[in-house]
Amino acid sequence: MKIGIIKSILFLSVALCVAGCGRNDMNADIVGIVGLEEADMSDFDFKSLTSRVIELKSDIASLENPVKVVLWEDRMYVMNDNMETQNILVYSDEGDFITYLGTTGRGPGEYLGISDFTVDSQGNILIADGVANKLIVYGSDLKYKTVTDFPFEIEGLASIDGGYIVALALWDKTYSDAGVITVSSEMSRKSTVLPHLEFYDENYELSTAKFQEAEEGYFYNKAIDDNVYLLSSTDGSILRQFYFDFGSEKVPDDIRQNIDASMENGTFENYMMLLNFAVAGARYACGNMVRHGVYVDFIADRQNSILYLKNVGEDMDEMFVGYCGEELVSVLLPQEENERFKLKFTTFPLD
Numbered sequence: 001m002k003i004g005i006i007k008s009i010l011f012l013s014v015a016l017c018v019a020g021c022g023r024n025d026m027n028a029d030i031v032g033i034v035g036l037e038e039a040d041m042s043d044f045d046f047k048s049l050t051s052r053v054i055e056l057k058s059d060i061a062s063l064e065n066p067v068k069v070v071l072w073e074d075r076m077y078v079m080n081d082n083m084e085t086q087n088i089l090v091y092s093d094e095g096d097f098i099t100y101l102g103t104t105g106r107g108p109g110e111y112l113g114i115s116d117f118t119v120d121s122q123g124n125i126l127i128a129d130g131v132a133n134k135l136i137v138y139g140s141d142l143k144y145k146t147v148t149d150f151p152f153e154i155e156g157l158a159s160i161d162g163g164y165i166v167a168l169a170l171w172d173k174t175y176s177d178a179g180v181i182t183v184s185s186e187m188s189r190k191s192t193v194l195p196h197l198e199f200y201d202e203n204y205e206l207s208t209a210k211f212q213e214a215e216e217g218y219f220y221n222k223a224i225d226d227n228v229y230l231l232s233s234t235d236g237s238i239l240r241q242f243y244f245d246f247g248s249e250k251v252p253d254d255i256r257q258n259i260d261a262s263m264e265n266g267t268f269e270n271y272m273m274l275l276n277f278a279v280a281g282a283r284y285a286c287g288n289m290v291r292h293g294v295y296v297d298f299i300a301d302r303q304n305s306i307l308y309l310k311n312v313g314e315d316m317d318e319m320f321v322g323y324c325g326e327e328l329v330s331v332l333l334p335q336e337e338n339e340r341f342k343l344k345f346t347t348f349p350l351d
Contacts, residue, residue, distance in 0.1 A: 027241065028227065028241040028242060028243035029240065029241065029242045029243070029280070029282075030242075030243050030245050031242050031243065031244045031245065031280055031285045031300060031302065032245050032247075032302075032305075033244055033245060033246050033247075033272065033300060033307065034245065034246055034247035034248070034249055034272075035247065036300065036305050036306060036307035037305060037306050037307065038306075038307050038309060039306050039307070039308050039309070040308070040309065040310070041297065041299070041308045041309060041310035042310075043308065044299055044301075044308045046346065049346050049347055049348060050346070050347040051344055051345065051346040051347070052344070052345050053332065053342050053343070053344045053345075054076070054091075054093075054094065054095040054342060054343050054344075054345070055095045055340050055341075055342045056078070056089075056091055056095050056097070056340055056341045056342065056343065057091070057095050057096050057097050057340065058089060058091070058097035058340070062080075062089065062097075063078065063080050063089060063341055064080060064082040064085075065080060065081050065082045066078050066079065066080060066321055066331050066341060066343075067079050067080070067081045067210075067276070067321060068116070068117070068210050068321065068322055069321060069322055069324060069329050069343060070117070070118060070119050070213060070324065071093075071324050071325070072119040072123055073123065074092060074093045075090060075091065075092060075093065075098070076090070076091040076092070076093060076095075076343070077089070077090055077091075077101075077117070077119060077125060078090075078091065078343075079114060079117055081114070085104060086104075086111070086113055086114040087100055087101070087102070087103065087104075087114070088100065088101040088102070088114070088117055088125065088127065089101075090142060095343075098142070099142055101125060101127065101138050101142065102127070102136065102138070102144070106132070108144055108147070109136060109138070109144030109147075110136075111127060111129040111131075111132065111134070111136055112129055112131035112132045113129060113130055113131035113132075114127055114128065114129060114130070115128045115129070115130030115154055115155050115156065115157070116128045116130075116154075116155070116156045116157045116167075116210045116211065117157065118157055118158050118159050118211065118213070119159070120159040121159070122140065123139070123140030124137055124138065124139055124140060124145070125137070125138040125139075125140075125142075126157060126159060126164075128150075128154050128156070128157040130153065130154050130155060130169070133149060133150040133152070133153055133154060134147050134148065134149055134150060135147065135148045135149075135150060135157075135164075135187075148187065149187075150166075150187060151174065151187055152166070152168055152169075152172050152174040152175070153168065153169040153171065153172035153174075154166055154167070154168065154169065154172075155167045155168060155169045155170075156180075156210055156211055156220065157211070158211040158213075158218045158220075158231070158233070158236075159233075160182065160232070160233055160234060160235055160236050161234050161235065162184060162185060163182055163183050163184040163185050163190060164182065164183055164185075165180065165181075165182055165193060165211065165218065165220075165231060165236040166180065166181050166182070166183055167179065167180050167211075167220065167222070168180065168181065168196075170196075170197065170200050170202055171202045175189065175192070175196075176196065177192065177195060177196060178192045178193075178194070178195060178196055179194045179195055179196040179197055179222075180192075180193040180194040180220065181193060182235065182236040191235075191236065191237075193231065193236050193237070193238065194229065194238075197222070197225065198253075199253040199256040199257050200256060200257065201256065201257055201258060201259045201260070210276075210277065210322075211231075212277055212279055212322050212323040212324075213233075213323075213324055213325070214230065214279065214323060214324075214325065214326070214350075215325050215326055216230060216233075216239065217230050217231050217232050217233045217239055218230070218231045218233060219231075219277070219278070219279045219280075219323060221274055221277065221278045221287075223273070223274065223275050223276070224251060224256065224273045224274065224275075225274065226243060226244045226245075226246065226250065226273070226274065227241060227242065227243055227244070228241070228242045228244065228274070228278045228279065228280050228285075228287075229241050229242075230242075242280040242285065244274060244278070244280075244285070246271070246272045246273070249270065249271050249272045249292075250271065250272070250273075251268075251271040251272075251273050252271075255267065255268065255271070268293070269292050269293035270292065271292075272289060272290065272291050272292070273289060273290050274287065274288070274289050275287075275288045275289050275290055275295065276288045276321075277320075277321075277322055277323070279323045279350060280350060281349070281350025281351040282302065282350070282351045283301075283302055283303055283349070283350060283351055284299060284300065284301060284302060284348065284349075284350050285298075285299075285300040285302065285350070286298060286299040286300065286320065286323075286328060286348070286350075287320065288312075288320060291309070294311055295311070295312040295313075296309050296310060296311055296312060297309070297310045297312060297319060297320045298310075316333060317332065317333055317335060318330050318331065318332050318333065318344070319331055319333070323348075324345070326347055326348065326349050326350075327345040327346060327347055327348060328345075328346045328348035329343060329344070329345055330343070330344040330346070331343060331344075332344055
């Protein structure tokens with residue numbers, strides 16, 4: 001008997017997703033989506049790629065919805081988000097459960113709601129509490145170290161030399177001209193990486209702007225924004241930009257500003273948009289998107305003009321959750337009672 005592990009969170013993500021921006025800068029690499037030959041994800045030649053599967057040896061009740069994975073040396077850090085509880089679980093590289101990092105609360109090392117997390121070059125685990133607006137730091141020994149207040153409302157976090165890349169919440173007006181900035185370790189603003197989105201609906205903000213840690217830097221995208229950026233892990237500057245061209249199925253600007261009405265009258269289902277994460281290169285682009293009201297995982301084979309799709313629903317057995325180094329990360333969902341989650345890492349060069 002299959003278990004509805006992910007419940008309704010994926011579909012809530014679709015319903016509450018944030019409006020973004022459809023800007024296409026002149027230097028962007030255009031990833032055409034509309035017009036590609038469509039195929040089922042099962043037709044993609046995964047057998048030619050190297051994969052490894054790791055069972056997460058923790059109680060199934062402890063891990064309900066893995067949404068981000070970070071690898072550091074011989075450890076795996078997994079962010080769990082079941083809407084009511086968010087936490088970071090630590091595993092060995094063989095899947096043995098080690099510990100939790102913190103818990104929900106207001107005490108030292110505790111958090112009210114995790115927006116994002118990352119691991120710096122020293123092995124410190126940096127947790128962004130987007131509710132309390134605090135940066136909570138655990139050392140490589142997994143012990144609580146420090147807490148620092150953010151002087152703004154944060155949605156995404158990445159570590160760079162001498163500071164951080166910060167994705168600001170849409171409703172934050174600390175810097176009216178900025179959506180993504182770099183800051184020093186003392187939280188003073190250093191530079192603007194990306195401007196504030198022009199068209200958005202504050203009423204439908206959902207924290208999906210998490211950084212994906214590739215070998216060249218960090219991939220960043222925000223739900224419904226048609227752009228994906230590769231940012232430097234040294235100073236946060238833009239290394240590459242990819243514009244996803246949805247053609248006539250791109251979400252119009254007026255709908256981006258009023259998601260509520262478009263959902264009520266059904267017009268929102270006429271369009272396509274990126275959702276939780278997307279990465280891209282010269283050969284492939286992949287991630288999650290909403291396609292005509294349906295949540296799907298996708299791989300765009302840019303060389304052969306094929307779009308591989310897989311609907312995410314109650315009967316799913318696997319879903320994409322991110323990208324680490326040069327590996328596409330999937331969660332293999334429990335299909336039987338007492339079965340555990342597994343992570344699949346597939347070597348997936350994008351260029």
